[in-house]
Amino acid sequence: MKIAIVGPGGIGSTFAFQLARAGHEVTVVARGKRLDHLQREKAIVNVSGQRAEVHVSAALDTTAEWDLVLVTVLASQVDAVLPALAASAARTVMFMFNTFESLGRLQGAVGSARFAFGFPAILATVDDGKLTSKIVSRGMVTTVTDAAWAKVFTDAGIPSVVHSDMESWLRTHAAFVVPAMVALITSHTRRAGVSWTEAMNLARALDEGVRLVRQLGNTITPEPMAWLSHLPQPMLATLLWTFSRLEAVRKMGAAGPGEPRTLIDAMAAAAPGQTPALLAIRP
Template identity: 40%
Template sequence: MAVDEKKIAIVGAGPVGCAFAVHLIKAGHDVTIVGRGQRLANLETNGGVLAKKSEKATEIAKTPVKAVGSLDTAQPWDLVLLTITEHQFDEPLFATLKACPKTTEILFMFNTFASLDKYFDVLGKERCVMGFPSITASFHDGALVHQFLSFGQITIISSPEWRAIFSSAKITCVHEPDMQSWLRTHAVMVLGVMSSAVAAAKRKSGVTWAEARLSAGAAREGFALVKKLGNDITPKLVYYLGVAAPSFVFTGVLWVLTRVPSIRNNPQVPNWEREMLGLAESIIGAAPSGDDVRLISQLRSKFV
């Protein structure tokens, strides 16, 4: 069956952005990666994305891709896919996105607790698509190693149309209509898990019960805030683990998790710390009062 080719710009030349590019190009779409610094230079030098099946694999494949340093707002993009982190959104980027053709849809793939109205108000709700990538991706010796998850937590997207397009590109994903609830729930869960993982990496051993209890307590406080702001805890598994179950259950999960060597020795820990602190700030900023985020503020102070 012929592919309905889409013209797609991916802002972010990191491993996640490159993984999306590889799949979408192979599915027959016209893809341009917008990057900067050494990652942009690597794409230009290599003439595309270099990838291999595993860290130890020696065979490297190349997927040709156009790589540029800035987004051309005059192009008739069908989609601009943003695979950068929330703290990288700034006024110049908003202005660039706003200048794209009115028919261009903008897909945000990121962690945030903030109200999505901040994006809708600037760009128009009808143009904004929200999602979250479930993927393991990193560069090894300059080559991309990645896998989109196809079980457990799967890539989600608020647009049925783009969900179908991504699925046809072998990116397993599901439709999620209530992205505000999902993103806020996910941000709180990530705060609890990442804070424990970062603490374990720093001490080079599993966290203490007190440390796990603080991370779990901060997450439970965050879930209460999600409800207070009028959203649902979703998916239900998170509700059962982080809200319905006794507090010691989630504490125990975090305590055990940090005793897994691959968790505390993960090379992405520095990135996790930045992301975790950014999420903490996002949650604190959305809270009606300081009393709503007392434990989250206490947790954040241990890393700054």
């Protein structure tokens, strides 16, 4: 299949690597230093030195009849690429990033017939042009709205499942992931875990986010998140306190505050004046 990937950071590069190695024709659309590096290598290169050859472009070819355009930029960056996506001749446009906003705007921009959304269960970074990634293969794996593409991803080594209510899934995920992101940013910066007071503040923000999801008419999903949502704040704080001390995941805080800021701002905009705990942890 002919696939374009817009935004080959850690997530996009993992999809490009796996899909290219599975035999698909992959083009990555990049910018800046990442574009320069990819143009030199003409491949996604991982830390083990393995290569997956890809085509490289500075802009999406809107005339190409892509089977899939996979968009893995940050939510705050999507507006910059939306005109090209809307004009694209792609058969399917799948967005894949953290967001709390309603999916209706994106669906309207590219058309409901070819709109898809997903969320990657992948931990990945690109350092000095080399990809490090861990693909979750059990439990909460990559989740998408399109069964056909779930099979393509699974066959390429990225186990994927389908969820019928992706908006609820994404909003639930945002409610849980924002406090975790803030914990990692804090612990990465100071090279030490968050304090108990900070962990309790993060737990209060998590509770507030969960209440907001329900208030907006969404369901807490999937089931493990629904179960966690009923834990008392001290137990949530204990989980966050412990999480911030795991060296293996702390380096993810190096990504900086941009993503949690965008998510908190979207949550606050959805319920003005009703998110003081979330705004209090905004990095």
